[in-house]
Amino acid sequence: MAKIKKLFQLKLLSMLFEILLKTSGKLPYLRFKVTNGGLGAQFKYLKHSSFVQRTDEVADQTLVFDLEGVLLKSGSLFPYFMLVAFEAGGLIRALVLLLVYPLVLLVGDELGLRVMVFVSFVGIRKDKFRAGTAILPKFFLECVGVEGFDMVMSYKGKVAVTGMPRVMVEGFLRDYLGIDVVVARELKEFHGYFLGLMEEKMDPGLVLNQKMCTHGIGLGCFRKSHDLKIFSHCKEIYLVTEAEKENWQVLPRNRYPKPLIFHDGRLAFRPTPLASLVMFIWLPFAFVLSTIRTTVFVLLPYKLSMPLLALSGLITTASNAPASVTGKEKPRGVLYVCNHRTLLDPLFVTMALMRSVYAVTYSISRLSEVISPIKTFRLTRDREKDGKMMKKLLSQGDLVVCPEGTTCREPYLLRFSPLFAELTDEIVPVAITVQVTMFYGSTASGHKCLDPTFHLMNPNPMYTVRILNKLPSWQTNDAGGKSRFEVANNVQNQIATALGFECTDLTRKDKYAILAGNEGTV
DSSP: HHHHHHHHHHHHHHHHHHHHHHOOOOOOOOEEEEEETTEEEEEEEEHHHHHHGGGGTTSSSSSEEEIIIIIIIIOOOHHHHHHIIIIOOOOOOHHHHHHHHHHHHHOOHHHHHHHHHHHHTTTTTTOOOHHHTTTHHHHHHTTBBBHHHHHHHSSEEEEEEEEHHHHHHHHHHHHHHHEEEEEEEEEEEETTTTEEEEEEOOOOOHHHHHHHHHSOEEOOOOOOOHHHHHTTSSSSEEOOHHHHHTTOOOOGGGGGOOOOOOOOOOOOOOOHHHHHHOOOOOOOHHHHHHHHHHHHHHSSOOHHHHHHHHHTTOOOEEEOOOOOHHSHHHHHOOOOEESSSTHHHHHHHHHHHHOOOOOESOOOOOHHHHHHSSSSEEEEEOHHHHHHHHHHHHHHHHHOOOOOOOOOSSSEEOOOOGGGGGTTTTTEEEEEEEEHHHSSSEEEEOOGGHHHHOOOOOOSOOOEEEEEOOGGGSSSSSSSSOOHHHHHHHHHHHHHHHOEEEEOOOOOOHHHHHSSSSSOOO
């Protein structure tokens, strides 16, 4: 009888919330007093600024908040499941998810969520699933509202409640926001494979009682049954209205609690239902366009290929190389040192110089080596062997090297390997930026042989190559007496300054350990 009474109270609370939502379009927050017996008799409205200012009063209390309803500006979960389906399951699975989305809208929130979970996860290997830590955090961060972020981060103790599976959100909440406790459902598995089914709703009482003080603060939308059970433990409950969320601003990058330096995945856009439909319509044309662009790259000389590629939508902006570098009379080759954005970097440096150069790289597929219009050579990670090979190449012509050793998509530069500083004093820094709208042309855990294809499948990819001034002799290793580390750091700083990027001490191993769980061998 007691359970029936409690369920009735929760249902009554839910109905009251729905009525208030429809009648309070301009009211940003609703406040409810809750007692052990159920809903209190009083509630009042509270502004965002007032809520943040109350932090001193409730500093010792814990905030229990709904991830989708409070922290994220958009409550739609489809983009995150589309990312899982596309990145972890493949193109066919993503298409199936898009086709069943009308059904998801018809069957209601809870059943619709279960349908998306099943389509996205069934048959995925648990030990290979890294989207929750390598892909989704970027898209979660880009959807965080400033106002919701301020409210959540103003509390020392935080408990996140979400309807999504734990494996999708825990990495983002713990690593980027420092959330103490995540209340979410686990996915069922069989012999290491996800079954696409979520465990039954857990009773959060024990978890919350251990982490919360005597009285906690609840903040959410209260649209789901599991929310009601969890928030019934709170002394006070605040409701964020949809009308207020529409006016929220997206959290700027400089306010991220932790810098977003590494992320993986092919999709460069937020895959809403409409955007996903556009992508699938574009894919057949994209494959043909990528084939044409590749053919132009490989077969035609640079003076012909550049205007043809521009007509196809591939925009390349290149600075003119200084006269002291382009001169034909020089004792040995020039070493062009550039930051690494995609596998095509050396090719676009070649186009900027309008002459062929050699390129060395760590990770390049056999297919890319075969179709490359310039000569590429693999580095072995053996310092002595790599140094000898690069010196030999420099004696035969100009050479392009990317000392970061791996690509970085965000406005950061990884630590430069100092090996190049010992090879020659003829060093020219090159600053490269890349902009894409649909697909990333790099990956840490996917098939690297498809990197150039995905980049060239973008409708209007933009490449900017800035050839900076040659390093003065007094700043080099041999003539200037600088250490190889000083030279490497100097070149890194020059490129970062030209691009407006930030230098880091992170390396290739750091990236692959975070995104792929390995050391980046191919």
